[in-house]
Structures are given as structure tokens and as C-alpha cells.
Amino acid sequence: MSDHEFGANDDLSLPKATVQKIVGEILPPHGGVAFAKEARDLLIECCVEFITLISSEANEISEKEAKKTIACDHITKALEQLGFSDYVPAVLEAAAEHKEVQKGREKKADKFANSGMSMEELARLQEEHPEQLSTILNSIRDDDDAVGAIESLASQTVALNRQDEQYGLLLLANKLTCDLRLLLPEAPVMMRAVNSFFSCSGKLFHVFSETYILQCYRAIFDESQALSELLKAKVCCLAAVAAVGAQYSPDTISKEVEVGLYNLARHFLEVTIEHEPLHAIKACALFAQYNIMNKEMVSLTYVETGLSMCHIYGINNRALRPDSIPSVEWRDLRNTWRTLIFFSSWLSSTLGYISGNAWSAEKRVLADLKFDDADNITEVVQTEMARICLLKAEILRMHLVFKDLTSLAVETIRGDLQSWYGELPESMRLGVTAHEDLPVGTKRSILHLHMLYLGAIMLLYRRVATQFLQSYAVGGLGGSLHLHPREAFVQQSAEAVLAASTSASIVKLLLDDDGVFKHCWLVIFQTYTACTILLHSVIQKQLHGFEPSRWQDDLERAEDCLSVLAFCGSQDRVAEQFHEQLETIYQTASAYVFSSESNGAFMETDDQSIPLRADNPFTPMDDVGEANYAYLLDIPPQANDSLVKLSFILLMMLGQPFGDRGAKEAAEVNLKEHWLADPSRYEYPQMAERVDWNIENRRMFQWDLSKLNIPPLEAMKVAGESSSSEGALDLGLSDSMSAGTFLGSSEPSGWTSAASLANPLRDNENMWGK
Template sequence: MQPPPGTHSPRSQQSRPSGVGATVAANSKRKHASMACEYCRFKRKRCDGNPRCRSCVDANKQCVYRFNDKRKASVRQERIQILEAQNKELRSLLDVLKYGNDEDAHAAFQALRSPRETALHGSPSNHLLLDVYGVSIPTFPSLSLDDLQHVRTDRGSRQSQSSLQTSFLPALRLFDYPPIFTPSQLPPEVDIRKGAELFLQVTAGLFHIMAMDEFDRLCARAYRSKIPPDTRVVAEICAVSAIGAHFNADDTTGELKDVLFNTAIHHLPEMLELSNLRTMKYLACLCTYGMVDKRKSTARLIQLSLDIARWNLALPQHGLSEASHDWRRLYQTTLFLECWLSSSLGYVPDLSGGEIGFAQPNIAAMEGLQDDIVTQIKAKEIVVLKARVCEATCGLEPPTGQIIEDHMTKLEGWYRKLPPNMTLTVLLNGDANPLTAAQQGALLLSHAMYLGAVMMLHRRALVAISDGILGGIAGSDIQSMPMQEHLARSVEAARAIVRIFILLRFGTATTNMHVRCWICVFETYTACTILLYNIALRTIQHAAERAETQLDLERVTTCLGMLKASALVDMVSQKMLTALAGVHDAVVAATGHQLSETSPPQVESRSILHCRLDGTGSSFEPYNLLTSSNKSPRGCLSAIYVFKRATDMLRDPFGHGLDAGFRLFPRDVGVEAVDWWSAAS
């Protein structure tokens, strides 16, 4: 009796007739039958079909039969799932060895050496490391629902355009953009390309996000592909284009800027699921946008970027592939943003010595590097130094003279190690060939951070001596050598910053972006406070030379003009301008210097580049806060009162308020504390 087709018994092979024809027939059937065990199939041996076949007995192997037909799609899919699970387990093990601490890595290594111990863990689950090796891996960083909601609802510091419109004119809506862009309704390519190009070009000298050819490939996938792009590609394009719109503000409406950013934020959970370089570049764009728009949620996005980079980035001693090199550069970009934001808003940066201690090439080694890479290295070095200066000067007590000298030595060492064509003297003289305008602009911002660090280093000492003078404490002398040295270095740095921003605005800029750049706004305000303090101090000394005081007041009016231009669209700049206004009025009245009344500053042409850049002339119209009704004769205001107000401005570098001026908050507290960006909230 014949068995049903497709069924075979291992014993039935022994009862088959012998002969050539029968053998050929049997072999042809056996080629496609699933009756041999796995070991015999692998070794291409004849299997006898026993529950434990002879080949497995001889080789001391476990005899396993699989009766599935691998030609079936369900079987293939099952096999793929098994392989994917194994791959995930192995990658998890590799993550522990790379990113886990020494104890976890040693436990995993010992478990690999002792596989028999797996029986002690009971029945295994899908998590190989936890159930088999007893080691847990770090979870992938993500945003909580509250953080995600905060990011999406944060409106930043941009002034409402409605307040700028004339009351009798209706609000014009020139374009009908959707709430968010979709694969079927993309933003106009011609409207976003110029801004993206300016953004990537201008920031390339400070930090790395992506090259323009990468953005071109994204656009090709979105605009020139026969298949509609997925939502993640749309999110990436909108993230780059949103910050690019800030750099091309003259040709981009605020409405388009908002829709681009809203689209990018809408797909944040999907982008986090990628957990790759695309995620890091996308987050870097959002963080940069938040720095420009002064959004309080930016600190949380930077923290998320740091956590993802730490989760993914290989340790420095491992060999660097092309991908890990990109991870390293993006990690340094995130460190740059963290250091700058923490040192300007007054919270402790989330850094460790190992992270900021990346080996940097010396001058000889940098000669073979691209200029963008060199400027990025120097920018990262100085912003880390600035963060360290803030930590040293914002303790419970003022820094000692030795601490100030040690940090001043480090700052001067940074400047001495600059390539010859990247020094401030060369940049101000216009001899920085062959650097491009964008590279020169990035270097000027790095020099502004260097000078800002110098002012911060001496600021606390100036306040301490001034408090002693105002309080009548013995030993507090304006004429003392430490006081004069702190003051001289601070004032010299403030005057240099004014020169930098005049040149930056008109000499090297290809965009008006610097009006709202947080580096420019913050250091402009800091330079103003130092210059006003210097004038007030010289006034109570009766040692102020009229010509020098007039020049410093002109420098202040230049800074105020910059802040006024920024305040038209930025609430944080408006808050800083208001804080400076009262002290400026008092100083002018106390010194008897009257500036000519002028109209509000207009947008200047590039021909202003030929104006004096030595700080004695202003490229802006003088910002006169005194009207004809409130001008006061000299001596009407107490010089001591003016000096106290100027000292109080120095006491509050981060906008915390006088009670918590020189204080760095812990990071988790600092991001919610009152600071300069709280004006936007």
C-alpha cells in the first residue's frame, strides 16, 4: 500500500526495492525531502532517519529534524525573524562591551566564557543580556511626553509681527501654507534653498552638521524622485530649512519659518526611532534653531543630543570608521552648544573631563587640515574654556588671584596657538587670506567668546572690590594694582568686542543673521556693562578724561544700536536693551556728555565697511535715550548712585537677578530658572 504523497517514514526507506532506477528515484525524492537531520544536511551526509542518527552519535551532536519547507514564505519569514533577534542580541552585547562600565563589561565577558551558567537563570526570554548574562544595557534616550509638549509649545523670543503693523492696515496673508508640510505638499524648494545654503556655509566655521551636498541629496529624494518621500525626509528638510530661514530672513516670511519648524517638531518621535546619524543631524538643526529663537526648551534638546551621542559614540581608543568620525564631529557640535548655552544662561554644563579632552592637533598638524575643521577645533576649545571660566568664577566666594591667573594663562595659550592668519589683529586688518568671509565671521565669533571669557574672569573681582568701596571696607582701594589690572583687561576686551561686531556686521557677513545671533547679543550686552562701569568708576575718581569718556560712550551707543536692531524682532534683546537704558541715561547725565538726537538706526549698506573700525566711530546712529524733556545738567545725579547701578549690572551676568547673580544652577534646575531667556516665556 502506497503512503499518501508528501509523507515519508524514516523506516520506509529500508523496504524500498534495490536497483538503479529505484535508487535514482529515491535520490531525486531525497534531494527535496526534509527528512535528514540538520547536522547531516550541513555536512551533506546520508542520514539514517533515526531519532538520533548514526552521524550525530559519532560526532556527539544533538540530532534535530526540521520538517518545514524553506520554499514557503512563512518559513523564510520565521528564519528572518530568528536572525534579526540574534543580531539584536549580539548588538546589545556589543553595546555593553563598548558603553557599559567596567563591571558590566567584565560580567558579560565572564558569562561568555561560562555558557553553562545560563541554566541558573531559568527559562530564557527574548533579552539575551539580561536573562543569559545577567547584564543590562543602557536604554535609548528619549523625550518624556511633558518634554515633547514643552518643545512643541515653546514659542521662543520672536516679537509678534502684529505689534509692528500699522493699526489701520489689515494683516496681509501672502501665502496659504498648510499647518505642516507633508510628502504630498512640500515647501517651495526655491524658497528654502538659499537659506539652507547660507546656514550651512556660515556655521561651518563653528561646528559641523552636514555639508551642502547632503542637503542636495535630501532635496533630490523629496522633489525629484518618482516615489513620494517618507515623512522623515520631510522632517529633515524642514529642520535644515527652518534655521536656514533665519539666515535668509529678508526673503523668508515668518509664516513659512513657523510652518517649517512645526513640521520638523511634529515628526520628532519618528526621528528618534531612527537612532542614527540622521537623528543627530536633525537634532543639531533643532538645537541651533532654538539658540537663535531663544527657546527655553533648547537645553532639553541639547541634553537629549548628548545622551544619544554618548549611547552611540565609540570610545576614543577604538578605531574610527567613517561613520564614527561623523558621530565624533556631531558630538563636538553638541558639546559646543552645551558649553555656550550654559555659560550664557548660568547653569552647570553636563560635561566630563574625558568628553572635552579630545586630542586636538597642534599648529603643525593643523596645517594639513581644511580651514573649516581648524576653525571648528578652535571654536570648540574656546567655548569649553569659557564654560570652565564660568564654573571657576561663579562659586560661593570670588575667585582668588591665582585662579584668575591660571585661567588667564589658558586663555592666552589658546590665542597663541592660533594659526597666523586667524589672529584677531590679522582679521581686523583684513589680511586673513585665503579664508572666506564665512570663515572669517566664524573666527570673529570665536574671538568674541575669547574676549567674553576674559571679561567674565575679571567681572567677579571688579564687583568684590566695588562692594568694598561702596561699603567703606578697609583695604578696598580703587587705585590698587589688582583693581587697575582687572579693569584694564576687562575694558580692553570690551572695546575689542565693539570693533569685532562692527566688522562682523558689515565686513564679513553675507547675511543679517548676526543681528539675532545669541553670541553677538550676549557679548554686546556684556561689553556695554563693562564700558558703562568704567565710565562710572572714572567719574567718582574724578579721573575721567573727557575725550576717552566720549569715545567709550560712542562705543556704548554702537552696542545699543545693535541691540535696538535686534529688539525689533527679539524680546530677549528688548529686555537687555531696557536693562541698559536706565544706566546709560544716568551715566550720560552724571558725566555731562550729551549725544545728538537722531532717528532710529536704519539698515546700513555695505559701504559702511569703509567707516573707522578702531572703535572711535559708530556704524550705527547714536542711540540717544535722553529726550529734551529729561536731559539733566552735569552733577544732577549722584556719581556714587550711578556707580552702584553700574556695579549691580556687573553683578547679574545671566539675568538671574541680583540675589542669585553669580550663581550656576544645577542643570536640571537651571533650565527652568529665571535667566535672560525667561523674557520669552
């Protein structure tokens, strides 16, 4: 269900995702019949009108009978009086079914509550008297005198600390021969979480088929089976899917249920690795997805574990399918491998991590990523998403390898990106009318694919921005910017601004179409980067004296980005921090008062006239597009000090995700010490042993920020003070936003500390003349 699906009239609406799912089940899967959004909305309105009509009639009937509660027979009478008597049998059948389900729910919910025994006591009893505990559990399930059975053992039972209830549950799950349903939420809650996963998450993350997960659900809830290791593996798969699905429905599924599902799933992962290793690979992908926004070390480890197992079973080699793996299962496993490659590459390009596993950097990975079925558009989308993320990771590797960015490196990467886009099937291009016939989820996945491509262009521009800061730290306002030849850098800057504007349009389109979920990390980070680039473009145009009509469009696109971040920020702390950080800059840019005499370095691109200074390497160019965007890489003399400060803050924000070179944790080439001190590493020791992967002794991640060459804040100040008026380049950055840090954190990613940071710009409003 969409996060903002309901407005003020919650009682007068229906879940759009649920209606869409019902329609999808009714329509033939390969019949070529599409169901438009307008038709879905009309269907929902008709359903609401029908429900309102029946309710009103039933209310009148109950009032005539002097009843204060509308009963089932009032509904059936209303249907008959309104001419819908054919509906009555189905309604009565549904009512009877609901009644039975409700009985079972109340009965099950009351069993342990009425027994007077806690999970801690059950765990302790299992250690000391397992045979007596089995008797008690059988009594509880059979509605016998459970209280009496427990009271007879009261003298032998010692209560444990109530804070260890979760541990007690897992102990029972591992050692006790009992009904696993006692460890899971109620069946309707589980089904709601599963439906949320398949209706809300992208196709890329559907590593388990919906059919298989429903089989697991029925095996656990509907079928009477003896407890076995295979059944525990099914619980792992089902709980992993439900845990991720619960993240998409925070309004209807509590955080406690979500965390409990995740803990139960990972508890059974060891069993799954031993008895269902291929399913364990898929579970690792889901665990990585679950942790990707708040426990990045855990997420990366699950990714590496999944890729390790893929390597063991040869899933990374598309041409060599083992005879032991059926072709259908092989296709699913290949999809899972591509998902893990996507996670690994996305985390690398976002955090600055480079995997230490030898096979992750093999050049053959791109070739192995080729899709197996060109007619399966879902598989094509998934493959292309993984390929573009690999290219983004290569951009990061280039950033780490080369001290200075060269035009050859820029042209090489641009060529790779253009080749990728040129090989993209025509049906995957933006604006293709064929998209109208695709399912909603597939269309959104195509938009996400293009966002990744645009993100790669912006990632390269972030490297250009870092080079700009280096050049400025060396030369200052009066020195050369040392970016030669200028054409490649200016052209890349132009493409980045266009990519940012297009990204802003896509995320706003997704938001208006109920296609943005508040914890979607892809949308959040893409929106943040796009907004930062657009605001920098606006500030640079203001620095050069462009008329408001020349930067108003960029400002409007930035406002669209802020609306998306505000929507996500209502539940996601990282999005909230991004929005708070950028909102202040946006307000400053919006309040700028244009004056044609305010800047002596006024740049007018309509007639390609740019006033020159002797040391300015960015002179007019023959190509109109390059000349139009030369303003991005130039600070004119006598520029407004406040705008100069703001421009450099935005450039530093673009470089921040790569971390602080002065931080001990980030500066280490090997994160072994940080990893050994991370409490979360104890989540999976047995898992690592089973795949023959020693986390402690292996160089899992490389993090050499000395190669990034991001100039420290002190260098920027010195450069400014040597060539400008006193205080002109005091950027006003607080300690929480020092140069080269990500949201002020000294950790490699900084995600976990985002919510606790103060807005560095809020305390410096006087700097902007407010």
C-alpha cells in the first residue's frame, strides 16, 4: 500500500495496491490486457459508492428495528431490497468464514496469555525439564488445563529477565519440538506483510517467487506437518520476505513484528544454508535489502556471503548450469545473483566501499550479466540495473586509483555509459508508448533503471566537483583551475545538470503516481544528489548575474526534489536530514535579489559573450552547449561572498559521501579493526564458516581515502584568504559538516548518525545576510 494513499477521508477509500493486485489476478497474465490507473481509480470509486449505498440501507433497516448495531442480517436484507439478492449466498459464506477465523485468532491469542507463563520461563523449563514442557505446550494447543499443568511445576520454574524474551523465543525455535506458528505473528498479519512485499517492492528484489512463498505459508499455517529442518528453512524464507514487506507497511505492521520476523528468519539461516543452500542465497539478498539503510556493514556482509555462495555453486557463470539445478530454478538463482551484484555495486558507488573478494572485480562479470530471455522484460530490466550499477562502481574505482582526474578518464567513462545506453532495448527507453501495456511495477522498474543511469552521470560529476575543489585550494580566486582540456569537463557538467533535472522530473512523477515509498533508498539518494546539483547550478548562475528566467526552472526542479524528500522524511530519518539540509539552501537561493550591476563578471550566453580575465581557463567555446555550462566551473572575480560560500558548501556536499580522509575509521585501508569492534558481526559466525569465508582475516572492504584528494577545510580557507577579502571564504561549516564527511559522520557511511546531526546552515543564517 502506498504511504500516502489515504487522505483525510480514510474511511471512504480502499487500498489501491490491494485493488491493483485483485485486478492483476483476474486479468489473464499473457492476454495483453492492461488496466489503466484511471480505470482503477474509477473502480475504487464505484466500490466505495456501492459500500456506502448498502451501509445506508442497512442503517435504515436497523433503525426501524430499534437496533443500535448493524448485524449481518441487516446487510443481507439491504442487498435484497436494493436488488442484489444474488450476492446474499456469497456474503453469508464470507461472514461464516470470518467468524471461524476470528474464533481461531482469539483462541490462539488467549492461550499463552491465560496460561500465566512467560517465554523466559518456557525457555528455562526447556533446559531443565524438556519432557514436561512438551506436555504443557500440548495442553495449551489442545485447550486442556494449561494453567493447572503450569502451576504444578511452579516450584521448579525460575523466571528469567523479561528483557531476554526474544532470546527465549529463539531458544524455543531452535531446540523445542513444537508448533512453529507460536513463534510467528497471526496468519492475517503474515499474509499482509507478504502481500506488501510483492505489491510494493520492485521486481528486482523478488528473489523468491510469490508461488513458492505461498507454498511456505500454507505448509506452516494450513498443513499439519511434523517439525523438520526443511520446515525451519521454509520459516526462514517466509519470515525474510515478510520482514522486508513489513518495512513497506509501517502504518499497519508494528516495528516489533517487523524486527521479530527478521530475527526469526536469520536465526534459521544456518539451518537453511545446510539443508536448502540455494534458498539461503536468496535469503541473504533479502537480509541485505532489510539492512541496507540502517546497518550497512551487516547489509554488505550478507551481500558478500550471498555472492560467495553463488561462486561456490557456479551461479555467476551463465554458460555452465550444473546438472543438479533445474532450468527453472537456475533462472531464479541467476536473478538472485544479479540482485546481489546490484546491491554490491550500489553500495560501492554510494558508500565508497570496494569489495575485497577477488571475483567481484572480474571483467567477465559484465558478460555474465547478460540476460537469458530477451522477451522477459522483467529479466531485462533487472540485468540492465545490475550492469549500470557495475559501471557506477567502476567510476568509484577510477576515483580511487587516479590522483587527478584527466579528460581521457572522463571521456572513457562517458563512452562506457553511452555504450550502455545505446545497447538498451528500444522498449526500455523513456517515453516509449509500449510502456502503457506493461504492469505498473514493471513501468516503475524502468523508471528506476533510468534513475540509476542518470545517477552514474551525476556520480562522475561529483568527481569533477572534487577536482574543482582541489584546483581552487591550489589556485584560489586568482589562480588557474587546472582543469585541462576544459571541453570534457564542461560537457560532463552540462550532462550532469540535465541528468539532475530529469531525475527530479522522474521522482516527482513517481510521487504523484503513488509510486514512492518512504524508505526507498534509491529514490532518497538520487533525489538528494539531483537537488544538490540543481541548487549549485542556480547559485552559480546567480554568481554570474544570470537573469532569474535563466535559473528559475532549475529552482523549480529542486523544489520538486524537496517535496519528495519531505514525503520520505516523514518516516525516514536520512531523508529528513537531507531535506533539512537542502531546504535552507533552497530558501536562500529563492530569496536572491537579482541586480544587473551586482556582478562584474556577468556571463551572457545568448550571444556567447563571456568577460575574460587573464587567469580564467574557461574562455568562450565554439559549441553553444559547452559555453552555456562553462559557468559551473568558474568563480568570477568580485563575486558575492555569500554566494561563493554557498557554492562551495554545495560542492563539498557532493563530495561528502566519500567520507572524511582525516577520520581514523575511514582512513584505514583495511576495515578489519572496525569490523572486529562491530557488535553486529556476531549475527552470523556460523553462516560465514559454512561458506568457508573468514570475515576476520579477509580484506573484505577497501577504504583508502588518501587517494580521494578531497581538500581539507583548512586548505580552502588558506586559498581564499590569500586572494580575497578577510573572511570572504569562511564557509561557516560547523563541526558536523566538515569538508569531506558524509552528513558530518566520521564513519564510512554516516547513515546511522544522520538523525542526530544539527543543520549546519541553520546556525549560519547571518552569513547569508538574513
